[in-house]
Amino acid sequence: MSVTAILINGIAIVALSIAFIKDKEKTIQSLKIAGKSFIRILPLVLVIILVIGLLLGFTPPDQISRFAGEQSGLWGVLLVGAVGALMHIPSLLAFPLAASLLENGAGVGVVAAFITTLTMVGIATLPLEIRELGKSIALLRNSISFVIAIIIALIMGAIL
Amino acid sequence: MSEQEKINKNMKEKQGIIRDLIILGVISIVTLTLLYIFPDKKEPVLSTSWNFFIEMMLILPAVMVMLGLFAVWVPKDIVVRYLGKTSGVKGIFLAIILGTLPTGPLYIAFPIASALLKKGAKISNIVVFLSAWACIKVPQEMVELQFLGVRFMLSRLSLTIIFVVIMGIFIEKVLGWKEVTENGC
Numbered sequence: 459m460s461v462t463a464i465l466i467n468g469i470a471i472v473a474l475s476i477a478f479i480k481d482k483e484k485t486i487q488s489l490k491i492a493g494k495s496f497i498r499i500l501p502l503v504l505v506i507i508l509v510i511g512l513l514l515g516f517t518p519p520d521q522i523s524r525f526a527g528e529q530s531g532l533w534g535v536l537l538v539g540a541v542g543a544l545m546h547i548p549s550l551l552a553f554p555l556a557a558s559l560l561e562n563g564a565g566v567g568v569v570a571a572f573i574t575t576l577t578m579v580g581i582a583t584l585p586l587e588i589r590e591l592g593k594s595i596a597l598l599r600n601s602i603s604f605v606i607a608i609i610i611a612l613i614m615g616a617i618l
Numbered sequence: 619m620s621e622q623e624k625i626n627k628n629m630k631e632k633q634g635i636i637r638d639l640i641i642l643g644v645i646s647i648v649t650l651t652l653l654y655i656f657p658d659k660k661e662p663v664l665s666t667s668w669n670f671f672i673e674m675m676l677i678l679p680a681v682m683v684m685l686g687l688f689a690v691w692v693p694k695d696i697v698v699r700y701l702g703k704t705s706g707v708k709g710i711f712l713a714i715i716l717g718t719l720p721t722g723p724l725y726i727a728f729p730i731a732s733a734l735l736k737k738g739a740k741i742s743n744i745v746v747f748l749s750a751w752a753c754i755k756v757p758q759e760m761v762e763l764q765f766l767g768v769r770f771m772l773s774r775l776s777l778t779i780i781f782v783v784i785m786g787i788f789i790e791k792v793l794g795w796k797e798v799t800e801n802g803c
Contacts, residue, residue: 462764463676469760477687484690492686496679501638503674509646511667515659529747536670548723549753550681550761554670557765570774573762577753583725590728591735592743594796598789599745606781614773 484504499548506551510558523563528615529610536569538564543604546582548574564579574607681757688756692719696710697730701747702737710783713743717750727751741793742786749782 477485526534542552556569580587581598587596653660655778704712717727731744754775763773 460764461694462760462768463673466677466760466764467680470683473687474683475690482647485687488686488690489683490686490769491689492679492682495685496682498635499678500681501635501642503671505638506640507648507667510670511663512649514666515663516652516671529792541731549755549758550678553761553765554674558666558670560766566770569766570770574753574778577724577758578749580724580752583728584724585767587728590732594793595735595741595745595789597751598792601751602785602789603731606778606785609643610774610777610781614770618769618773 495548499550502548502551506547506555510555514558514562517562519563522559523565526559526564526568528565528567530565530568532612534565534568537613538568539571539575539604539607539611541574542607543579543580543600545576546580547576549577552576565615566618567611570614571607571611574610575604578603578607621793673764677761681760684757684760689722694730698733698737698748701734701743702739705740705743709740709743710746710786713746713786714750714754714779714782718754718756719745724748724752742791745786746782747788749778749785753778 474485474489477488524530526538531539532551552573555574559572560566560569584596584600587600591599649663653663665780697773701709701713727748731748734744734747735741759775762774
C-alpha cells in the first residue's frame with residue numbers, strides 16, 4: 459500500500475471518528491450516502507479500468523507519445539484539452555486515466571490540459587449553465603477556462 | 619423539493635444507472651472479443667486493468683466516506699448565506715473555501731450560483747466559486763495525489779487558484795464595461 463493511500467484512509471478514519479463522536483445519526487446518514495455513491499460509481503470505475511487496460515495493451519507507448527508526448531507541443535495540448543472539454547465523466551475517474559497516459563509516454567502538459575479542461579469546461583452542461591447564469595457569464599467562463607487550462611498545461615509542461 | 623421534483627430526480631438517477639450498465643456491458647463485450655482475437659494481449663491488458671483496479675479500491679471507499687461527510691455536514695445554503703454579502707479579497711478567499719467543500723458535479727452548483735447572482739453577489743465571487751467547485755474539491759485532490767503524485771497535484775492546484783482568481787476579476791470587469799456601454803454612458 460502506498461503512503462498516499464494510507465494517508466487518505468487515515469484522514470477518512472479520523473474524520474469519521476470525530477463525526478461519530480459529534481453526532482451519531484448524521485454520521486450514519488453520511489455513511490449511507492457514501493455507500494450509495496460508491497455503488498453508483500462502480501460501473502463507471504470498471505469501464506475506465508477496462509478502457510485503460512485496452513488502451514495500454516493495444517497502443518504501443520511510442521504511438522501515445524507521438525500524439526500526446528512532450529514533442530507534440532502546443533497541438534497535443536490543444537487536441538487533448540478539447541477532448542477533455544467535450545468528455546463528460548466524473549473527474550474522480552479522470553485521474554487514473556491520466557496516470558495511465560502519463561506512464562505510457564504522454565507529456566505532463568498534455569495530461570494537465572486533459573484534467574483541467576475536463577473539470578472546468580463543460581460543453582455537455584453548457585445549455586444548463588446558460589439557463590441558470592445567462593449567456594454572457596456561461597460563455598465567458600467556459601471559453602476563458604479553456605484558455606486558462608492551456609496556459610496551466612504549458613506552464614506545467616515547462617516546470618515538471 | 620416538491621414530490622414531482624423528487625420523482626423526476628429518481629427517474630433521472632435510474633436512467634443514469636441503466637446507461638452506465640449498458641456502457642459497461644458494451645465495453646466488456648469489446649474487451650472479451652479483442653482478447654479472444656489477440657490472445658497474446660490477454661496478459662498485459664488484464665494485469666494493467668487489475669493494477670489500476672487495486673489502486674482505485676484502496677482509496678475509493680475513503681474518498682466516498684469524505685464525500686458523504688461533506689454532503690451531510692455542509693448544507694448547500696451555507697454558500698448562499700455567506701457568499702451573498704462578502705466582497706473584496708475576503709470574498710474571493712471565501713469563494714475558494716466554500717467551493718471546495720460541498721460535493722457533487724458542477725451542474726449541481728449552477729442553481730446555487732444562480733441564487734447568488736439574484737442575491738446580488740459579486741460576479742468575481744460567483745465565477746471563482748464555480749471554478750473552485752469544479753476543480754479544487756478535497757476528495758478529488760486526494761485521488762489526484764494518489765495517481766499523479768504530490769508535485770503534479772500541488773503545481774496544478776496552485777496554478778489553477780491563481781488563474782481562476784484572475785479570470786473571476788476579468789469576467790466581472792468585462793460584464794461591467796458591457797453594462798456601461800449598453801446604458802449609453
